[in-house]
Amino acid sequence: MDLTFNERELAFRDELRNWFEAHHPGPEPERDEDAHYAWRRDFQRELADGGWAAVHWPVEYGGRGATLTQSAIFFEELGRSGAPLPANVLGLLLAGPTIMTWGTPEQKERYLNPILTAEEIWCQGFSEPDAGSDLAALKTRARREGDEWVVSGQKVWTSGAQYSKWCMLVARTDAEVPKHKGLTYFLMDMEQEGVQVRPLRQITGEPEFNELFIDGARIPDENVLGGIGNGWKVALTTLMNERSGLGFFLQVRLRQLLDRVVDEAAGRGLLEDPVVADKLGELHLKAEVLRLTAYRGLTAIEKYGTPGPEGSLTKWMWSEANQQLTQFAADLIGPSALHAGSRWSYELLRARGNSIEGGTTEVLKNIVSERVLGLPKAR
């Protein structure tokens, strides 16, 4: 057991810190969505120029071949520096690795580099109005016409769709076979008549996500990823990637938010108040449990190739902690935290999405029950 970074990891972290000091993205723009997106895109370009956009990618694709621990360090330092997640985060974390696993040499050649440079942004076309937790129930259809596929259907919760060139689209290509078997994974060009993007206003009042209306969109055969009828397996590759590096960014953001709550408490002279101290202590504990458990999970993957029980728990821990933290902040600060447009009211409302996005807590509990604890399939 050694809970310190080794020399190689420290060197990596120091090089990164130096780079962040020299390349700060500047202050976060006010909530103008286009400006915010441009800020994130420009900063990804700077990251790519410095060779930092995708440290976890193999060197041959423009990454640094970083270990999982180095990748965790990258996301911790990214969070600590105040920089945003890169604009193409879904391309870097999901589409890229999925293409590396399943893509043909031509597909890798064509798609990977523009992901790195933010030249082409990616979105994720998985969820549908009637297929959320039950993803394999999706209804979007793709029908072959010559050497093309013609797609119709509807997708939802597609963040960044309005800026995206490509969509990781899972569609049904065979309705005659059991639901997991008739799916195919496509790389769909978003810039076409048959794809309409409509912003989806969320409880914060902002449209961070979109609905995608697909009506006769065309996808050439060469844009099938991983073979026809193999979409469920390919989609799992995408979903399995979703929870690794990002967790460390979120963990650092949770810590930063907690630091601000501590500041708010200190400003009110409430650090010694027993109720406030008890709550701050509990939140500090939760933030540390999350960090430590995430590192245990990394070690398990690095040493044994598979995540241990802790791997399934961190997203659940994070969403619960963030919700508890933002609620406590609102209580501490009082009514002004509930003023429309205030930072804390945004954080409070946005946190409600944490236990839904990327797998609801209920589904995570099912996964833990069945796959970690070996309980019978839940009813």
Added chain:
Amino acid sequence: MDFDLTDDQREIKGVARELLSARSPMARVRAAAEAEQYDPALWAEIVALGWPGIAVAATHGGQGLGAIELAMLLEELGYACAATPFMSTALAAAAIQAAGSEAQRERWLPGLASGELTAGLGRPELVADGEGAAVVVLLDGDQAQLIAEPEAERVVTIDATRRFARVTGDAEPLGPGATGRVLAGLAAEVVGVCQRALEMTLAYVKDRKQFGVPVGSFQAVAHRCAQMLLHTESARSTAYYAAWAAAADPERLGEASALAAAAAADGGREVAASAIQAHGGIGFTWEADVHWLYKRAQLDAALLGGGGGHRAALARAAAARVALPAR
């Protein structure tokens, strides 16, 4: 970064699990608890293996291993809910080894390591194994003290798997680091209690059928088990961190042990209470063994000093890091 046991540590843990499952199954724990006596054969075997001195230096007759190896044994003794004075003796010895004066070490460690002497451990009103102890290590606030040849008055608690007493005597101070080591060790025991409660519950809900299906197939039951795992792994992450800090980075031990203590004090009780609930009516009977774990978790939380004081310390730690530049 390597947040995992070494092969040797894994081996120690595995050997302890194997030995205790053979020598201290729940039937033996029950027999000892009902007789209000420790299991002398088990204690003799533990002494013969040199476990009480696992974290005592070889020069004082111990095995010269560290806080992590000790934590692994404590976790397994907690898993077994074994009725022995191991926790108090081994943990007091580790505290004296790490934070005692040279005179204190020379006086107490050889006897404790060899099992000739036993120690008490706890808080002024609640000392585990205080009766018959040659020496007692007491936690009081941040300060740890040592009482030689104490006066002890038996206290009967709900945890019949362990003997308790109220203790008086002349206190000598122990150096810094004693408290953190004791908290880390107690938290490790609670991790074992949680793990056992979870495993007993999983076995039960897979087997017990109602409405024609195993009750573990109901989400309300399954999700309770998932929550038990979350508490168990939270306690484990912090307890292992504290053990590592005790062994390798004493500067972090104060905060790490407060994290471990806060997670264990509340998590242990939650998990053991959940085990009773998931066992349904049978869980409320004397016959079902989960209550031994629940009672152990309650008394361990009391020895830890409860979660509240540790959370207050953690709030101060959170405030201190805000006042500092980023690490």
